[in-house]
Structure formats: C-alpha cells, structure tokens
Amino acid sequence: MQSTIHTLIIGSGLTGLSTAHYLKKAGIPFHVVEKESRPGGVIQTVTENGFTYELGPNTGVIGSSEIVELFEDLQGLCELETANENAQKRYILKNGKWEQLPSGVMAGIKTPLFTWKDKFRLLGEPFRSKGKDPHETLSALVKRRMGQSFLDYAIDPFIIGVYAGDPEILVPKYALPKLYNLEQNYGSFIGGAVKKQFEKKTEAEKKITRKVFSARGGLSNLVNALYENAGKENFSFRAVNLQVVPEEGGYKVSWQTHGEKREINARKVVFTGGSFALPDVFPFIEREKLEKITRLRYAKIVEVTLGFKAWKGIELNGFGGLIPSREKRDILGVLYMSTLFENRAPKGGALLTIFMGGIRNENLANQPDDKIKEVVEREITDLMQLPEFQPDLFKITRYDYAIPQYEVNSGERFETIAELEKEYPGLILGGNMRDGIGMADRAKQGKMLAEQVKNPGL
C-alpha cells in the first residue's frame, strides 16, 4: 500500500484526536496512525459487574475553552458531565485524620491544616516582592510567599494529585504557568486572583469554569465520539515499527500492521506520543538534540480501582482525599468517583480510585500485584474505616510513563522542539511533553497543532 495525504498524525490519544477534529473542521485531509488497537491512548472506560470505571484519567478540570468546544461540536455523540457539587469538598490527611481543605476565609482561619504563624503570614502575601529566578522550584516559591505549612498541606498534596510529582523538583514557570504568571504579572497570588476576577473575559474565557468534568458514561465516550466524528476510515491501528524519514517536499511514514508493510507520504507530520518514543520514530534527527527532549522524566503510577456493591465505610461526600508526603503513607490519594459522577456504582455502593507510586515513591509502583493488593487493603481499611475489606471489583492498572514532570530542563526541551520544527519544515512535535499535562491542555494543544498544520509557512 502506498498513498499520499496532507497531514499524518502519529497517536490517537486525546491530543491526536483533538488535532484530527480541528483538521476535519478546517477541511484538511489527514490520516491517524496508532500502535494500539483502539483510539483514546491512556483514556479508557470499562463497564463491568455494575461499575463504570476509568483505567487512565478519572476526572478533568475545565481549564481551557477547547475542551468545552469539543463537547459542543460533538453534541448528540457524547455529553459533558460536570461533577456533583460535592466535588468542591476536598480532604487532606493530617496526622492520620481527613481534614477538609478550606475554601472561605472563616474556614481558612479555623483549619488545623496550616500553622497560626503561616495564617498570619499570609496576610502579608500581597506585599511580598516577586521572585527573580525563573527556575525557582515550586517548593521555594511557596515557602517564600506562603510558608512551610501551606507547602506541606496544600501545595504538596495538590501536586501529588495533579503530577504525582514533587514540589522540590517542579518549576512553576513550566509546571504551573498560571500560578507563576500571577506572581510575575500582578506581584501576588492573592492580589492577582482578585484582580483577575474583575477583568473582562472573552466569550472563550467564559467557558473556562474550572469545574471538574468527565463525559457522561465515562471518558471513553468522548474519545470514541471524536474518533467517529473524524471518520473511522482516516485511522490505522496496530501500527508497529513506525518510522518517519524526510522526502522531497514532505515525509515518508512507514509501519507494519500484522506483518504487512504500509507507507504514506505526507506533507506534514504531527507527532503526539510521549518523548520516549521519539528516537525510534525519527531516526534522522541528531541524537544530541533529541536527548534534550527525551531527558523528560515521567512519573510511574499504579492505579487501583475498587468497587463495593454495599458501602460500609466513611461518608463519601466530596471529591476525595489527598495524602501529603509528610504523612508517609503508601498511597497518594483516593477519588470518590461514585460521588462525583452518575451511574458509576450500583445504588448504595461505591467506586473508588486509588493512586500509588509517583515520582517520590517509584519503588512502590514496581511492586508485584499481591504486594499492591496488600498495601491497598491495609491503607483503605484504615483510611476509609472499613469493617472488612471485601471489594466486588479490584483492578490494577500500571503506567510506566504516566505524567511528565515539567522540571528545570523544560525550557531547553521547548526550545529544542521549536528548533527542530524550524529545521524540518512540516514536522510538528506535540503531545504532553509540552503545553501542559491535563486533558483540557491536550484539547487546547490539538487546536494549536491544527493551526500549525494550516500555516503554509511551516
């Protein structure tokens, strides 16, 4: 088989599918090549034994207008589901006890999560001078502006929940650019957040509600709708040994499916896989340059799904609980999925997702299944006050490359990507190695990549 196509997209995760979606809207012919046998990448929903659960991401935050736009464009094929109001209640473990993360001033004063000294110190936050080191770590930034107890019992668990990461290593300029810009542009987190509320928003910005979302019936419904809407005929699955080489006026992309060789010539190639896949896919790119990208570290995660047909533990009235590193427990956190979204567990039952591993506890993620089961049983029985541990569903899913860590070398990575795209016109390097790690970021990048494809100068 040999043919030509305007744009070839490598990978059919949310990034590749969103790119395909926007190319379709622009009328640009494309083909998507995927090594697995289904679209969606790490997004996968399973319905089994009365439970509907996720194997990859469980929830997203509406942090870009593009993620809303996708659901709007796919009306009739899938539906956005925002989480139950309870999602606003989040719990943090302190001294072995769940404490609600405060959201208002009074709750903030009363909370045992932070020290009195830091609570008083916070009053001075708007007046503290802004940082000058663009590579300051998140932990240094938070200690400087807010104090150690805010780092330990707010930012550390937040970073565990989002990055499975470590604030000592992540650099806000790259990992949390919105937070970094609050300080840089407004001189303060608190002052900046207040001022931003009064700024006039565009129609697109109004869609960014920061609510917790899924797709009704599970996130697979979103990726399957994108796949169907983009045209199933525009996809090839089970593509192994995929390689790209430059050719006159574009690229030759070759791969094998069931031992059969396939080739397509494309004017433009959009890569949306992880950075670790780059050397095999682009053998013509100088190793030294690629290393500046492949240096990116990923957190290893073990995700454990627990389903109970009759729940006998503590009341699950919230988003879930996160566990600060200082607490030295063997799990990172637990999400109350059946509270957040409809029809995830039988009535009276519960669906929980537990995360283990992460950048600080990689050893745990390497443990065999029976050890993982032992840890989950011990931790969940205690933390959820279960009289007995007899789940009706127990599922372990492992990710060696779950979440990329935007550390100090990220600037160099972004620059190298830009250089390579200049050096090889028509080559576009996307995916979660740049532009953010969440699902909303991926949808936003999909639109950006499609814009890059449309740009005749590239």
Ligand SMILES: Cc1cc2nc3c(=O)[nH]c(=O)nc-3n(C[C@H](O)[C@H](O)[C@H](O)COP(=O)(O)OP(=O)(O)OC[C@H]3O[C@@H](n4cnc5c(N)ncnc54)[C@H](O)[C@@H]3O)c2cc1C
């Ligand atoms: C365990 C876990 C929990 C998460 N939790 C959240 C969360 O709570 N909220 C949130 O917003 N985000 C979360 N995320 C992140 C979010 O899921 C990702 O940002 C997003 O789904 C990534 O989409 P992607 O398309 O960039 O990458 P992927 O989903 O990894 O897709 C990349 C695709 O490219 C394919 N591919 C790679 N190399 C090749 C090759 N050589 N040839 C052909 N195909 C190739 C892969 O098979 C894959 O299908 C989580 C991720 C994980 C793993």
